[in-house]
Amino acid sequence: MRKVKVYITLKESVLDPQGQAVMQSLHNMDYQNVKNVRIGKYIELEMEDSADINQQIEALCDKLLANTVIENYRYEIDEEVHS
């Protein structure tokens, strides 16, 4: 079994009103040094290892986990996990 970590972020061209609201709150707390906030999603999968695991991950991200009209994704495959 492999642990797969998927990071989903909004594309640069897409405004992130949630991130803007969080940044405003940080500024109100006097963290003026925060210059931008973008909110995304982090998803962990435990998957059976296979020769085409990369293709499988990309297919399931393209089909379901991410909406590639508005989101980008990247992923990491961790070492063997025992569950």
Place this chain on the structure above:
Amino acid sequence: MKTAVIVFPGSNCDQDMYYAIKDGLGEEVEYVWHAETSLDGFDAVMIPGGFSYGDYLRSGAIARFAGIMPAVIQAAREGKPVLGVCNGFQILLEAGLLPGAMLKNKKLKFICKTVNLKVENNNTLFTSLYKKNEIIRIPIAHGEGNYYCDDETLHMLKTGGQIVFTYDGENPNGSKANIAGIVNRAGNVLGMMPHPERAADALLESSDGLRLFQSILNHWRESAHAAYTS
């Protein structure tokens, strides 16, 4: 005309849709549970609003893979009228039957109020009983209705007459080009954030939404007549 109203776990405008078609329009209508796999015998398909699968992951993302969806996509390919309202619109976007995606409302609030819509294109099977540029009153109720698409897609929507409804006056959710509803290129799949089924009876403040359903019925009668006489 026999219409299917698709029901997902979390749909909550299915009964309003049913009522608008049965009592408003006076036509035959049936609920179809999301786990069904056939829409044989139906002339039109409605995907109602709500929070299918609790809006988990993204609105409409999980509903898009429900058992009934291949039949919905098939009906769309056959040219049958397919209407997605609110969450139904989000599902049609996720299914790729319409271009673009939904973002959270610009001001992050869930908005529930009646708005003015402008009929940008009355040359569709959904809008033939409206006048072009007519202003109609239809309620919205959503937290993620901020329609987004890239500039190339927007250009295609504009030149193809695919923008059917826009918000008139204030844009409530920040949608691109004030878009409230779009059709596919073939013109038989309409997605819209406002709820025509909630404005299909004079008792409900506005009955402007009823003409949308009447337009679909007129189209069906004309095409049934054309098929009969050809």
